[in-house]
Amino acid sequence: xxxxxxxxxxxxxxxxxxxxxxxxxxxxxxxxxxxxxxxxxxxxxxxxxxxxxxxxxxxxxxxxxxxxxxxxxxxxxxxxxxxxxxxx
Amino acid sequence: xxxxxxxxxxxxxxxxxxxxxxxxxxxxxxxxxxxxxxxxxxxxxxxxxxxxxxxxxxxxxxxxxxxxxxxxxxxxxxxxxxxxxxxxxxxxxxxxxxxxxxxxxxxxxxxxxxxxxxxxxxxxxxxxxxxxxxxxxxxxxxxxxxxxxxxxxxxxxxxxxxxxxxxxxxxxxxxxxxxxxxxxxxxxxxxxxxxxxxxxxxxxxxxxxxxxxxxxxxxxxxxxxxxxxxxxxxxxxxxxxxxxxxxxxxxxxxxxxxxxxxxxxxxxxxxxxxxxxxxxxxxxxxxxxxxxxxxxxxxxxxxxxxxxxxxxxxxxxxxxxxxxxxxxxxxxxxxxxxxxxxxxxxxxxxxxxxxxxxxxxxxxxxxxxxxxxxxxxxxxxxxxxxxxxxxxxxxxxxxxxxxxxxxxxxxxxxxxxxxxxxxxxxxxxxxxxxxxxxxxxxxxxxxxxxxxxxxxxxxxxxxxxxxxxxxxxxxxxxxxx
Numbered sequence: 001x002x003x004x005x006x007x008x009x010x011x012x013x014x015x016x017x018x019x020x021x022x023x024x025x026x027x028x029x030x031x032x033x034x035x036x037x038x039x040x041x042x043x044x045x046x047x048x049x050x051x052x053x054x055x056x057x058x059x060x061x062x063x064x065x066x067x068x069x070x071x072x073x074x075x076x077x078x079x080x081x082x083x084x085x086x087x088x
Numbered sequence: 089x090x091x092x093x094x095x096x097x098x099x100x101x102x103x104x105x106x107x108x109x110x111x112x113x114x115x116x117x118x119x120x121x122x123x124x125x126x127x128x129x130x131x132x133x134x135x136x137x138x139x140x141x142x143x144x145x146x147x148x149x150x151x152x153x154x155x156x157x158x159x160x161x162x163x164x165x166x167x168x169x170x171x172x173x174x175x176x177x178x179x180x181x182x183x184x185x186x187x188x189x190x191x192x193x194x195x196x197x198x199x200x201x202x203x204x205x206x207x208x209x210x211x212x213x214x215x216x217x218x219x220x221x222x223x224x225x226x227x228x229x230x231x232x233x234x235x236x237x238x239x240x241x242x243x244x245x246x247x248x249x250x251x252x253x254x255x256x257x258x259x260x261x262x263x264x265x266x267x268x269x270x271x272x273x274x275x276x277x278x279x280x281x282x283x284x285x286x287x288x289x290x291x292x293x294x295x296x297x298x299x300x301x302x303x304x305x306x307x308x309x310x311x312x313x314x315x316x317x318x319x320x321x322x323x324x325x326x327x328x329x330x331x332x333x334x335x336x337x338x339x340x341x342x343x344x345x346x347x348x349x350x351x352x353x354x355x356x357x358x359x360x361x362x363x364x365x366x367x368x369x370x371x372x373x374x375x376x377x378x379x380x381x382x383x384x385x386x387x388x389x390x391x392x393x394x395x396x397x398x399x400x401x402x403x404x405x406x407x408x409x410x411x412x413x414x415x416x417x418x419x420x421x422x423x424x425x426x427x428x429x430x431x432x433x434x435x436x437x438x439x440x441x442x443x444x445x446x447x448x449x450x451x452x453x454x455x456x457x458x459x460x461x462x463x464x465x466x467x468x469x470x471x472x473x474x475x476x477x478x479x480x481x482x483x484x485x486x487x488x489x490x491x492x493x494x495x496x497x498x499x500x501x502x503x504x505x506x507x508x509x510x511x512x513x514x515x516x517x518x519x520x521x522x523x524x525x526x527x528x529x530x531x532x533x534x535x536x537x538x539x540x541x542x543x544x545x546x547x548x549x550x551x552x553x554x555x556x557x558x559x560x561x562x563x564x565x566x567x568x569x
Binding site for chain 1: 324451464
């Protein structure tokens with residue numbers, strides 16, 4: 001059973017600041033509790049299979065210029081930089 | 089002019105000179121004006137559509153080469169980029185975002201002279217199955233506007249069903265094309281993973297999501313796949329499409345084909361009307377010469393929990409980019425500390441996205457990954473093995489697309505676990521990468537029921553042949569709009 005404190009800690013880590021905290025905690029708790037069904041799947045010894053793409057199948061690692069001046073479309077663009085909030 | 093035709097019928101009529109692209113587009117815009125206030129399929133309309141149609145008509149008249157779409161109106165789910173147009177993803181976070189490039193599917197359709205009539209509604213960031221989580225309000229089911237149209241590609245399904253376009257593109261992460269297709273009585277297709285490029289699709293859960301068509305007929309789906317499938321250097325998960333022409337031999341039939349009936353997808357909790365429709369579909373397939381037998385796929389029971397664990401994890405990572413600093417809504421950065429700015433800005437995410445981001449932070453975290461994320465990945469692996477094993481014996485698998493009928497707006501919005509379980513029959517195709525299609529099959533108490541067929545990876549063409557065979561056995565009433 002996931003606790004309210006654990007959910008609050010994760011919310012902070014995910015940079016999520018919500019007003020109606022209790023409402024989120026209750027619903028997230030019920031969703032995560034449903035995942036407990038995975039415990040009875042009997043898959044402990046199962047290998048996780050991954051789909052691998054060899055480097056040779058990837059496109060060439062080369063610069064492809066983007067048409068249009070994308071940077072000028074950004075918010076908070078100040079001519080030579082993007083203005084961000086202060087780091088404390 | 090009759091808007092109630094298929095995309096292929098449209099092509100034929102334009103080629104014969106019976107209709108012009110301009111007339112059809114104008115009439116389609118009239119239809120949108122007439123019905124969309126009630127149905128809310130569209131988030132934005134292409135103001136230049138009539139002019140674009142005139143250009144195509146001119147090309148047709150002067151005998152210039154014209155693309156296969158001949159100016160047909162197509163709607164696009166608002167999580168795919170069309171250069172220079174708004175792409176909101178159904179979210180206040182991207183309310184003013186103008187896409188700086190075209191998605192690959194969009195470029196391919198532009199080359200074929202399609203006209204994007206508008207961008208259509210979805211659950212925010214494609215997270216949901218009713219469109220009720222759209223920041224811009226829900227879409228309504230054309231069969232009965234008090235009911236949900238399904239989701240997350242609900243706007244796509246509504247726009248095709250209500251004659252507001254000829255075809256639509258949606259995206260399917262756990263059933264988001266097939267579920268609304270079933271609820272609105274249109275064809276919905278989730279291709280083999282990698283068949284269609286995801287470049288320009290706003291990411292939710294990259295490892296399993298695919299773009300897919302919603303159309304009026306199976307043949308139209310084949311027509312769309314001919315235009316948009318194939319390798320793309322901008323998406324290295326795309327596969328070489330060796331199916332050839334999807335329309336060729338679509339009427340090959342299913343005589344002698346073996347079809348597995350997935351027991352766990354017709355289990356307790358399935359609506360009796362849905363169960364009865366599925367049994368009717370099985371009987372019809374048998375009458376066409378298919379051999380149907382029950383099969384058990386044990387991992388289906390755990391598939392929804394695995395699906396939500398994996399997708400929330402990928403979403404938690406994908407949505408980390410929405411810090412509102414480089415793009416996003418108008419919220420000045422001055423006077424804020426970095427982290428508190430991002431936390432405040434992210435309040436513009438809706439409740440379902442916030443819940444899934446919290447889950448996405450929790451299930452793969454140190455101390456919890458073994459219980460949740462890694463176990464979910466193991467379920468995914470075992471489910472894939474079970475399905476691969478099934479396809480050694482069967483050509484296709486069958487199940488209802490959704491275990492229940494469309495339900496009323498607001499009925500399940502406060503019960504996230506009840507909503508989870510509606511995905512039970514659709515997530516398997518995503519977790520295993522297999523192609524699956526929802527075919528309109530029946531109407532019960534005025535509400536549609538779709539039947540789902542699955543095939544093995546890269547057998548998209550034979551899946552369409554089976555779907556076409558089933559479709560030919562069905563005659564449904566017209567949508568009452």
